[in-house]
Amino acid sequence: xxxxxxxxxxxVMVDSADSLKAPTFDFMLLVVSAIAAALxxxxxTTNPASVADAALDPAVVFAVxxxxxxxASSGLASLASSGLLxxxxxxxxxxxxVALALYLSRILLPVLVLVGAPLVVAAAIVPHVIAGAxxxxxxxxxxxxxxxxxxxxxxxxxxxxxxxxxxxxxAGLAIYFLYEGVYLLLNVxxxxxxxxxxxxxxxxxxxxxVVSLKLSxxxxxxxxxxxxxxxxxxxxxxxxxxxxxxxxxEPP
Amino acid sequence: MTGLRSLPARLxxxxxxxxxxxxxxxxxxxxxxxxxxxxxRTPMNGEIVGITIWAMSTSGNVTVKARGVGEILYTIxxxxxxxxxxxxxxxxxxxxxxxxxxxxxxxxFFASARVRLDPLTLIYISKKLSRANxxxxxxxxxxxxxxxxxxxxxxxxxxxxxxxxxHVTGYERLSTTQLIGLGTGVASLGLLWLAVLxxxxxxxxxxxxVE
Numbered sequence: 313x314x315x316x317x318x319x320x321x322x323x324v325m326v327d328s329a330d331s332l333k334a335p336t337f338d339f340m341l342l343v344v345s346a347i348a349a350a351l352x353x354x355x356x357t358t359n360p361a362s363v364a365d366a367a368l369d370p371a372v373v374f375a376v377x378x379x380x381x382x383x384a385s386s387g388l389a390s391l392a393s394s395g396l397l398x399x400x401x402x403x404x405x406x407x408x409x410v411a412l413a414l415y416l417s418r419i420l421l422p423v424l425v426l427v428g429a430p431l432v433v434a435a436a437i438v439p440h441v442i443a444g445a446x447x448x449x450x451x452x453x454x455x456x457x458x459x460x461x462x463x464x465x466x467x468x469x470x471x472x473x474x475x476x477x478x479x480x481x482x483a484g485l486a487i488y489f490l491y492e493g494v495y496l497l498l499n500v501x502x503x504x505x506x507x508x509x510x511x512x513x514x515x516x517x518x519x520x521x522v523v524s525l526k527l528s529x530x531x532x533x534x535x536x537x538x539x540x541x542x543x544x545x546x547x548x549x550x551x552x553x554x555x556x557x558x559x560x561x562e563p564p
Numbered sequence: 565m566t567g568l569r570s571l572p573a574r575l576x577x578x579x580x581x582x583x584x585x586x587x588x589x590x591x592x593x594x595x596x597x598x599x600x601x602x603x604x605r606t607p608m609n610g611e612i613v614g615i616t617i618w619a620m621s622t623s624g625n626v627t628v629k630a631r632g633v634g635e636i637l638y639t640i641x642x643x644x645x646x647x648x649x650x651x652x653x654x655x656x657x658x659x660x661x662x663x664x665x666x667x668x669x670x671x672x673f674f675a676s677a678r679v680r681l682d683p684l685t686l687i688y689i690s691k692k693l694s695r696a697n698x699x700x701x702x703x704x705x706x707x708x709x710x711x712x713x714x715x716x717x718x719x720x721x722x723x724x725x726x727x728x729x730x731h732v733t734g735y736e737r738l739s740t741t742q743l744i745g746l747g748t749g750v751a752s753l754g755l756l757w758l759a760v761l762x763x764x765x766x767x768x769x770x771x772x773x774v775e
Contacts, residue, residue, distance in 0.1 A: 328568045341578045349586035353743075355621055356595035356671045356735040359707045362621035429575060433582040436746060437590070438737045528621075529708035531642035 320413050323403055327417035331387060332425070340379050341429055344372045348430030352437050360445045361527035364452035367434035368427065369520065373460065376426045377488055380464040384419050385484035388471035398563045411557035415550075419464035427456045448527050455523035462519070462546040463488065469553050472561060491517070516541040573757035580751025587743030595735065599670035601728040603663065605678055606721065612686070613715040613724050614659060614679040616641075621671035623707040624730045629700040631725040634718040636696035637689065638703070641710045657681045672730045679714070689714070704733070 331337070348367035355366040391397040391414070400410050431453050435442040442449050467484040474480040495517045502510035512535065515521050519542035526534045605613045613633075617626050630636060659677035666673045681689075693714065703711050717724050738746065 325568055332568060332571055334570070334574060338574050338578060341575070342581060345578050345582035346585045349582040350589040353586040353590035353737075354593050354595065355668050356597075356732050356737075358622045358671075358734045362671070362707065366621060425571075425575070429579060429582070432579055433586060436579075436583050436738070437586050437743065438735075440736045529642050532708075 320405065320409055320416075323400065323405060323410065323413040324417045324421075327400070327414060328421055331383065331417050331422060337422070340375075341426060344375050344426055345429045345433050347371050347375065349433045349437070352430075352434035357438060358441060359528045360442055360449035361452045361524045363434050363438055363441055364431060364449065364456065365520075365524050365528075367430050368456055369524075372427075372430050373456070373520075376423070376460050377463050378485070379426065380419070380423070380460065381467050381484035381488050382481050383422065384464045385467035385471040386477035386481040387418055388414060388468050389475055389480040390477040392472065392475040392563060393477060395563075401563070407558050407561070408554055411554055415465075415468065415553065419468050420461060423457055423460045423464055427453060427460060452520070452524060452527060455520040458543055458546060459519040462542050462549065463491075465546060465549040465553060469549060469556065472553070472557065512538060519543065570758060570761055573754050573761060576754025576757060577751050578754075580747045580749070580754055583747030583750060584744055585747075587740045587747060590737070590743065591740040593669065594740075595671070595732065595737075596667070596669040597732045597735075599667040599672050599674075599730045599732075601665055601667075601674040601676075601730075602726065603676050604723050604725050605661075605676065606723045607678055607717045609720050610680060610683070611720070612679050612681065612717070613676065613726070615676045615713040615715065615726060615728065616674070616710050617705065617713075617728060617730060618673040618675075618710040619671070619705040619707050619730075620666075620673050621707065622732050623734050624670075624672065624705055624732045625702065626705050626711055627700070627702045627729045627731075628711075628713060629727045630715055631699065632718055632723055633699055633715045635690075635716040636699065636701055637693040637714040637716070638696060638701060639693045639712050640705075641712050642708065657685060667730075670730060670732055672732075674728060674730075676726070686716075705730075707734075 348371075351371065352363060352367040355362075357363045357366050388397075391400070397410075397414075400414070401407065403410065405413070431449070435449065466487060467480075470483045470487065471477075471480040474483060495514050498510050498514035498517070501507065502514060515525070516535075516538040519539075522534055522538045525532055526539075601617075607613055615628065617628075628636075658680045660680060662675060662677040664673070664675045701713070705711055715724050715726065
């Protein structure tokens with residue numbers, strides 16, 4: 313008889329029970345969905361990308377980023393400091409498998425739900441607009457997911473590297489505000505110097521605005537590097553996270 | 565595992581409540597189908613008045629009426645009109661005293677400025693831009709595009725008055741009643757699902773207790 317290989321799904325399910333548990337997650341979900349609902353019902357929109365922008369940018373993106381900085385970063389760190397991560401690592405899945413399961417349950421799944429729910433609400437307000445171009449709406453959803461997963465991966469890496477929930481939460485927030493600060497500075501400099509290149513760099517830092525521009529203004533030229541900047545960083549960080557968990561991570 | 569098992573039901577409750585909030589928000593501060601933007605500028609020698617209307621999130625019909633102008637030139641720019649003026653600065657076109665107004669409830673962005681440019685540039689752009697027939701212009705603006713207007717004053721040193729009206733087109737949403745009805749239905753479904761899950765879990769627990 314062939315031996316069955318342990319699967320990823322049970323570990324993802326077990327850890328998701330903590331990362332998506334009520335009422336903390338539900339409260340966050342209600343907050344972001346309610347904000348999106350209010351914003352999407354105020355602004356008239358006739359394009360799927362604009363519907364997504366009206367609902368998510370910037371209030372929901374900010375709220376989800378802060379949530380990820382606190383939950384993804386300090387959640388992973390507290391798993392390590394409480395000894396639960398050692399228990400997970402004893403599961404016969406290999407370090408990369410456990411790292412992947414934690415990535416799914418702590419970062420990807422919360423992002424998919426926290427971005428998806430507000431967009432479902434926004435789509436319910438203007439169903440005719442979304443029905444006209446559902447793929448464009450999905451593309452906008454994907455863009456927000458990629459951007460927030462990139463931030464989540466950054467915070468997750470900080471969490472497993474620091475192994476201390478307090479330190480990782482503060483470090484995660486500091487890194488987030490640094491990123492936002494650079495974005496703001498580039499925008500201010502772009503306006504002050506009249507530099508279109510700086511404006512394009514700043515825009516590339518928020519992947520979803522590049523995708524939104526491409527979707528809502530098809531005539532506007534969007535550079536390939538602008539579209540690859542954040543996804544490239546995401547892939548690089550993901551590889552670093554897996555490599556760190558495979559070779560460098562030492563339980564405290 | 566109960567966290568994940570109950571997630572779809574909890575999600576339905578949250579979605580339902582949010583759709584109800586959308587209904588209430590749209591009743592109090594829903595979209596405006598008409599937006600207006602008025603202003604007066606006094607261009608001096610070598611100056612013109614620039615106006616941009618950017619259909620940010622919705623398409624619409626723009627009507628511009630101006631007084632004190634000799635000629636109106638216009639063009640369509642894709643995307644951000646402010647970027648247009650920033651780029652135009654490389655050709656000796658300098659926007660000053662920029663006034664910006666974003667009407668979020670109509671999804672439109674207005675901006676006006678006193679624009680300084682040398683006479684040769686003015687002659688050049690006069691050839692390149694379209695010309696309005698009289699002192700008013702009406703244009704159907706698709707979403708994401710901007711109408712850039714250049715008002716050349718009839719006489720320098722005298723005021724140029726303009727009145728812009730933007731009528732939102734192509735926007736349709738569920739009514740407040742429909743949103744509240746839909747939200748109530750979705751939230752009720754979620755609550756019902758949660759109740760069924762709770763009963764099932766209790767029965768399962770009781771069964772195990774008997775064994």
